[in-house]
Amino acid sequence: MLRNVTLQDAEAIKEIYNYYVETSVANLEEHIVDLTYIENQIETITKDFPWLVFEDENEIVGFAYASSWKNRSGYNKTAQVTVYLKNDVTKKGIGSQLYKQLIDRLEKTDLHVLIGGISLPNEASVRLHEKFGFEKVAHFKQTGFKFNKWVDVGYWQLIINQNKK
16 A cells, blocks of 8 residues: 555654665665654655555555755755665565655656766666666766775656646
8 A cells, every 4th residue: 555654654754764775876865864854754754755655464665756856946846766675575566656656756846857876886776766767877986885896877757747837
């Protein structure tokens, strides 16, 4: 079941997020986050943007949200989008369901551009973004560093609401 996030989801979100912090370069955070950090993120982000969770049999197995791209006012029509899945539920279409609902909601706002940042290589994330029409617009070499190695980062963008200003 897809629904809006609540603060009660913070523990499950923390567990999903920290899995990638500890095991993957898909997330370039190097230190696990605590519950207060996730709660603060939920409270801050949901003031302006949607944050969705996917619940299966009373367990949060994925989440997706939008957030500010940059803090300068000239970027206020652009948002960064993010999706995470519990590591054992990939390839079940949950990420696609989350992203579809997130994008649908964002298309009803005054946003113009959605941006997804992807640590490379990450074929699953690239496929997900391109499935929804995102196009690769940037490739930064060796901009991240984790697990004692350099990581490239690519950016994909989707232009929505083309006729709105």
